[in-house]
Amino acid sequence: MKLNTDLLKLSDTDFAAIINKKVSDYQYANPDTVIVRLDNEDAYLPFPNCVHSAMQAALEESLNDPQLRCTPPLRGYPFLIDTIIAHYAEKNIQLFDTEIFINDGAKCDVSGLTELFDGDNTVMITEPFDSVYYHSSLSSGKAVRFVRASEKNGLIPLPPKNERADIIYLCSPCNPTGALYPTEVLKEWVDHALENNSLIIYDASYEDFACMEPNHKSIYSIEGAKKCTVQVCSLSKAAGFANLRLGYTIIPNNIVIDSTRLNQLWLHRERLKFNGVSYVTQRGAQAAFSKEGKEEIEMHVKHYLSNTRLLTEVLVKAGLCDQSFVASPNVWFKCPQNMSSWECFDYILKNTGVVTIPGSIFGSAGEGHMKLTGYTTRENASVAARRLWQLLGSSSETGAVN
Numbered sequence: 001m002k003l004n005t006d007l008l009k010l011s012d013t014d015f016a017a018i019i020n021k022k023v024s025d026y027q028y029a030n031p032d033t034v035i036v037r038l039d040n041e042d043a044y045l046p047f048p049n050c051v052h053s054a055m056q057a058a059l060e061e062s063l064n065d066p067q068l069r070c071t072p073p074l075r076g077y078p079f080l081i082d083t084i085i086a087h088y089a090e091k092n093i094q095l096f097d098t099e100i101f102i103n104d105g106a107k108c109d110v111s112g113l114t115e116l117f118d119g120d121n122t123v124m125i126t127e128p129f130d131s132v133y134y135h136s137s138l139s140s141g142k143a144v145r146f147v148r149a150s151e152k153n154g155l156i157p158l159p160p161k162n163e164r165a166d167i168i169y170l171c172s173p174c175n176p177t178g179a180l181y182p183t184e185v186l187k188e189w190v191d192h193a194l195e196n197n198s199l200i201i202y203d204a205s206y207e208d209f210a211c212m213e214p215n216h217k218s219i220y221s222i223e224g225a226k227k228c229t230v231q232v233c234s235l236s237k238a239a240g241f242a243n244l245r246l247g248y249t250i251i252p253n254n255i256v257i258d259s260t261r262l263n264q265l266w267l268h269r270e271r272l273k274f275n276g277v278s279y280v281t282q283r284g285a286q287a288a289f290s291k292e293g294k295e296e297i298e299m300h301v302k303h304y305l306s307n308t309r310l311l312t313e314v315l316v317k318a319g320l321c322d323q324s325f326v327a328s329p330n331v332w333f334k335c336p337q338n339m340s341s342w343e344c345f346d347y348i349l350k351n352t353g354v355v356t357i358p359g360s361i362f363g364s365a366g367e368g369h370m371k372l373t374g375y376t377t378r379e380n381a382s383v384a385a386r387r388l389w390q391l392l393g394s395s396s397e398t399g400a401v402n
């Protein structure tokens, strides 16, 4: 028997476990320090009240209806698909029910979609990157090339000239950099994909944060995007579904490859590998899209963004970050004094009790950088901002962004 060598090639380092070990060692040595964790990756506030009520009602309903205790429809219940169609209609985007697939979180689809394509295909990933894009591409045998996001391009890379790939991963607002791709830049990527016969897998998991920007538009408002873009969405990042597990993927009917409609092939793949999302969770998600749900999620988003803004301001003042506006819970900054990411992680933890995330875990382009998030209480964000300023304010000269 031979194991999958593509899978064996991947790093299986558990970075969260390394961080947790460092944090517990630090707490042991410094029992009086109140640690502030800015390494949370998901919304921590509870989901909206209407979501709670809808799920409770759905649970009661399923006690009395045997149908609701059976395997759910593969693509999702029509009530949730219709709700999502109505949500996009409000943005003047027309979707059809055959284009929407309810999933148990964006991660499974972001990685699973690569299975639709032969191992000979090439993949382009903007780096620093979420490891899921990279690992799922490698483990399905595909060659990966990178396009670098750096301070030089304001963390927003343009499509490369004279270079193409079959599949392009884009994420906006981006994890880990927090960068929001302006519509004009997305248009360049869409045009590039159309000219080069590429497919964009667009990870919109953080889109609820971008919606705070008055000029923000869905990628599908760009001409031609529905011919080349699959969009993956998550309710983990703003709506509080990280534990409930729900997201959705949009595969437009217009995407046809070698006479096969891509959403038909995805449906086929889903039949083999997926069994749907529970009725209770889908009723909760439906409530999250209601007026009341959206209002509550917006309040949460504003809370996270105000934390993120506070922390960003400190890092900008310290010369380690040049983010001019905040449209994501993620903050990306340069390590002071040319430290490596892990050196900086230790330096910040040891001197402030604040837990951050080493940028190097998002690929080699992340080395020398750090990430933190605004997924915390206002009080913790204020404490962390003060402590970070005390430590990093003096680095302004040596660590300035270049």
Ligand code: PLP
Pocket: 041, 104, 105, 106, 107, 108, 110, 130, 171, 174, 175, 203, 205, 233, 234, 235, 236, 242, 246, 247
């Ligand atoms: N996409 C990005 C960019 C993420 O950062 C994450 C999770 O951290 C995911 C997708 C996965 O989200 P979900 O919880 O919906 O699987």
